[in-house]
Amino acid sequence: MLSPAFPQVLTEAAMTKGLRVTDLRLSVLATGDDIVDEVRISIEPGKVLALVGESGSGKTTVGLAILGHSRRGVTIAHGRVECADTEVLGLSEDAKRRIRGGLVSYVPQDPASSLNPALRIGVQLMEALEVHDFGGSAESRKIRLKQMMAEVLLPTDEEYLLRYPHQLSGGQQQRVGLAMAFACRPSVIVLDEPTTGLDVSTQEHVLKTIRQLTRDHGVAALYITHDLAVVADLADDVAVMYAGRIVECGSVKDIFMNPAHPYTKHLVVAAPDIEGKKEIVGLAGRAPSPSKRPTGCSFALRCESADDACRSAFPAEVSVATGHVTRCIKIGKLPNPVVAKPRASQTIESGASVVALQDVSAGYSGNMVVHNVSLTIRRGECLALVGESGSGKTTVSRAIGGLHSEWTGSMSFNGEELQKTARRRTSGARQGIQYIFQNPYGSLNPRRTIGESISRPLAIIGTSKSESRKAILDVLEKVNLPGSYASKYPDQLSGGERQRVAIARALVSNPMVLVCDEVTTALDVLVQAAIIDLLGDLRKQLGLAMLFVTHNLPLVRSIADEVAVMSEGRIVEVGPAESVIGNPQQAYTKSLITATPSIERSMR
């Protein structure tokens, strides 16, 4: 695949300093199944190429292969990786070791677990220099160390270097990782989702640092991510991966303004945007795992336009424009994904208060984390509770759900006082307020069938078996799952499907309020949009009140009517979603919004 936006004028010499990957294939050692195949990437020095894909697409595997490394059970079957003028895959183990950290380096996803907990960070930073004998002397290395720390905006004093990793915040740990990666001025750098899990404000700094360092030192950067807003903000070029293959490649403008492959189109319309569109469209289903990939196009199973030609052989490369290529035989003939027709909604009187909090303060063993919070959740409306980690939003939502009992103040449901723990609440309150958890892999009992998990609330209030069975099928239909799923076990379902089951379990009690605690955070973009779609539909259809807790501000635009912004346990700003986001009054809210990357903003 040709390098996008590649002016003919660029000299061969300049090109040899970047990264060039040709025909890379990695497969499972035991079975021979391909994990990634036919991967071709080209990055010029100083440019950032974003490698985009959902979980399981193989992007981390590609990233590690660029350093000639593969995880246990995976083998590099075929291909060439050229970093500057060195071919990596053919080197001996010793030679590979010499270039790792020197010629090409890696920034891992989880900074906390990638730093050795038993060594001081100064030691680990200095090691990055010593291993490659940077500068030739201890003196010059000391100077370079101070320089590195300054480059990533960390304190340069001796005391700081004596700290251990656990004494640093998440953002600081990630910056240490960046410093180590840029230490020996590599030609190529692979960054594997380095800002996942960081707060938006920290993410902004880290992205700025990355941009600066890559430009200043002429490094070719491969940025692996699933977050399209970050891609729009940071990258020059984009390569989209699906089920182990690159299906589209082009400049960042090409991909967002004129996506060619159906998968890319779906990604672009599914990505929430804080300044752009409000409606996001999802896509159900999941990418095939390495052992189940079909002979033809692997996206055919989920594609509305797929036909037999698509299914017979994997599509060859097609050029859409200069520097913009894709692997689909139907470009030009594809419709854009449309918002599904909303289902018939009943007229529900909205606006009546369902859950009201008055001056609620909560904490853990005396340590208060929520201070004097008052809010109202109304019938038929969705209130988003937004904040960074540590803001107290999860504590508030758990208190509402009856899962956290250390709080003071008053909480009412439909006028009646709410007891602190779910056990002490009335049956009406327990059924009326339903809580949906973040982690789809932990919220269902692995030993029970879906049907059993869903019908448990009914069994507790003594519903008959036949009534239960009807209710189960009814509620599965509401969440767009086939009735046959009732006899399956959670580990047979995908993350998105499990989350639908969790929603179904909540619906079976005919609740008035759904408390959704970061319910899409663990899901891929397409599935996330589908779940948001579903929640919006259900809310309108059933006249539900919803509390949507999230740290993802862009998502709020797509689902909420009202927004409450929390910081350090207090509500900083509250009001209609469009006005809080479009015209924020408080400084904190303003800074949050400007720090959030936006596709729309980047495209201007």
Place this chain on the structure above:
Amino acid sequence: MSIFKFVLRRLAFGLGALIAISAAIFFVTQGLPADPAKTILGRDATPENLDALRAILGLDRPLLSQYFGWLTDVIRGDFGTSFTTQMSVSTYLGPRFGNSLFIMLIGTVVSIPISLLLGGYMALKRDSLFDSSSSFATLVFAALPEFVMGTGLIVIFATTVFQWFPAVVFLDEGAAPWSDPMGVVLPITTLVLGCIPYVSRTMRASMVEVLESDYIEMARLKGVSERNVLLRHAFPNALGPVFQVSALNIAYLVGGAVIVERLFNYPGVGSALTDAIRVRDLPVIQFLSLLIGGVYVLTNLIADVATVLVTPRLRTTLK
């Protein structure tokens, strides 16, 4: 909280555990039997002897005050008089303690390094032939009860297959334990074989966890040589487990000594205990239980404190 306070607190817990153990043992020996005096002297004891024993044991006092009486004596250094030998407990057990210490020390010096190195190497060469065969061998040996292993060694090396070592140890009163070097080989071997298999497996598990961690992968991706990955990155994280595993090792040695000394007729503290239990020599039982419990508590205390000291994450968060 500083390290000093942490050690003090841990010490207090240890002492508490020791007191609880000695109290439990006291209760089982002096409190549980319906009539301890009769249990001790047997069915044919005369009423006069029974009364005399009851007076010695102070059985008419409430159990709790009997216990405290014993405890205060112990603190003062008076461990009582053995029923059977009529010697003071300390005189009777002194030389035996020395004997047990001798085989314990040798056993520890031999077994701990082997357990650590074997376990560590198995983890390093994970899934290799060495690992799977060692895994199998340690599994087999870990399952065997100590007396079976000891008897097996006797059959093979002392009586039936070869006759290289004596089957029983003959140590005269007051003789130094090293005066019969051939005799102690089999007991020490049994002790050592009793703990290495289990302990090395535990060590392997801890090491595998370290070697499979993200920071080890990251060190490799930084270009650190394999040698330094092990020495600089893996080793410091393995220290904590090393201490825990060593404490486990010692616990197994002490526990095994009881059976091994009986099997080889070795005049140590373990066989003294089994003898005392059989004839219900209460002062000896109570004192030795305290001693053994004390060894356990002390080794665990040292291991826990050492683990905290070598693990920066624990050391710095001793708030």
Place this chain on the structure above:
Amino acid sequence: MSTMAEEVSKKTNFLASTWKMHRAKIGCAITFVVVAFALAGPFFAPFTATEFVDMPNTVEVPGTFFGTDFLGQDVWSRFLLGGRSILFLGAMSTIIGVLMGAMLGVVAAYVKGALNSFIMRTFDIVIAFPGILWALLLVSMLGSSSLLIILATVVSTVPRVGRIIYGAAVAVVERDFVSAATAIGESRLRIVFREILPNTTSTLLVETNLRFTYSIGGIASLAFLGFTSDPTGANWGTMVQENSSAIILQPWGVILPVIAIALLTIGTGLIGDAFSRVSAGIDRGRND
């Protein structure tokens, strides 16, 4: 609904994976052979356990396979008769010990607070002293009836199983589906039995097996030290001890029971190891 069939298929999945491992097959074979001897042996014993056959400690005795032991009794017969009580006592103490230990461990994990501290501290104290010594003390003071031997073994089993199950249960208690059950008003008892306990079954299986291996060893060791419910009856453990002084003349009185105990513990140990590897694999796979 085919829920029963699904439940069964999940369990047999675990067992099926275990069976695939070589060591499980070997372990099962060995264990089977020994158990067969122990259970069926008495039906084939040519003499009774205490019958006087010929001069003591003689190997070559016509009409016997291995000769006579220290009291002139038939070694082979006593061997065939000697496994039953160890097996029975081992099984009983394992079942009781594991059940009690698991209950306490799960309760401690779920209830937290003072009850948790009390249970765990008690475990710590019991474990801080060698199991064999607790057993010896109990059995010597109170007698060595079958019940007391079981009790003595249970004392060692409960805290060890309790700790392990506690560790497994704590991981389960943290998971959201337990909170979800609380939120819908499920009673505490049902949460323990229907949510927590079923998710510790792989650990339970491994522990049960491990405890069985050690119980057998412990009971045989107790017998070896002279503590058994039937001092003159046939018992593999006592056989080792009572025939050891004459081992030079009559090795079989020691060798046969030693091999039997060794094989039994090794066999169950192999099965247990297979269980633990499969359950580790399952737990790894669960963290998608």
